Amino acid sequence: MKVAVIGGGRMGAGIAQVFLAKGAHVTVREPEEDAARERIERGLRIAAGKGGLSVDQALARLELGEVPGDAELVVEAVPEDPALKVRVLAEAEKRVGADAVLATNTSSLSVAELSAGLRRPERFVGMHFFNPVPVQKLVEIVVTPATAVLPLVRGYVELLGKTGVVINDSPGFATSRLGVLLGLEAIRMVEEGVAAPEDIDTAMTLGYGYPMGPLKLGDLVGLDVRLAIADYLHHKLGPRFEPPRLLREMVARGELGRKSRKGFYAW
Structure with a gap:
């Protein structure tokens, strides 16, 4: 599986880490690449201390750079600025194939409003992870009336060993x-x-x-x-x-x- 994460801060690094730990190839787009790589590597080494994870193998599947065209899932994890999120999501959609799923990690903003700049809002969903991502077991899956990728997203959440709850788009979700x-x-x-x-x-x-x-x-x-x-x-x-x-x-x-x-x- 090929995943792209936009944003390499605490949340983005955590999202990248959990996908890497499950065998995915992950590309992280983050201006401060060294800091993002350090966060991810540190998290992987902590997880490896609990057993069952090869840090070197996981890091071999990590890249820092632009969203690749063959990404199956793109998770946006930039700060809670609606204009910024709309812009980076629209840019990501132009780079990936028509079958890719786009997700936002927003904790409260309207998913429907964030889809305003998208050509394929039916491929867009909220995936609200919790901090710290590697430890927390819940993901809020936030859907709009246009969302048509719920089964796929449920599968992604199950792959990570987490529990998904489905919430209809509303301010603050649940x-x-x-x-x-x-x-x-x-x-x-x-x-x-x-x-x-x-x-x-x-x-x-x-x-x-x-x-x-x-x-x-x-x-x-x-x-x-x-x-x-x-x-x-x-x-x-x-x-x-x-x-x-x-x-x-x-x-x-x-x-x-x-x-x-x-x-x-x-x-």
Whole structure:
């Protein structure tokens, strides 16, 4: 199988890694090629430490460069900028064959709107992977009324050993819509002095069995990312997604979570 991934950041590198681990030939398009290769190789070596993977064989199937014309699947994993996504998807579609599947890894943007520049929207779908990709077992498969490749995409998800859930295209899909709402309310609780971040998170992990509390998860995802998604959902779905003042202030101060080493926690 030949796969192309557009974007070699944390998500793109993770997507490339899991396909490489399953024997696919993967091309990654990323301006910072050395950084992308390093991320992928580091991830493969961590996975190899758990057994059953040859790093050298996987890396031999990795290329950095333009989307190849014979790619069967193209996964776009660039930042959550609608105009950027529309542009790179349209460019990729021109490079591949008519039977190729194009997918976006967006966590909240409308898949139908992202298909605006495509000639073959029936070959387009959302494949929302979760961070870190090699560990997380879920993929949201987001379909529009035009989507005609669902069986193929289910097969790709099964190949990776992950579970796919099918979601009709709507703002925030299922996971971002529910997860962001919980995260925003947790931030409001901190803002109102209800409890400390650690206690709110412990209440959810021990009381509800969550693997990670909503505030620590926000730090991990990036509070700037959480704010951007909340602003988008606020615009699309109304006041229940209005970002708390505290979130805006923290992002303005550069307190973005793990990436800046400071958020609701010190990293």
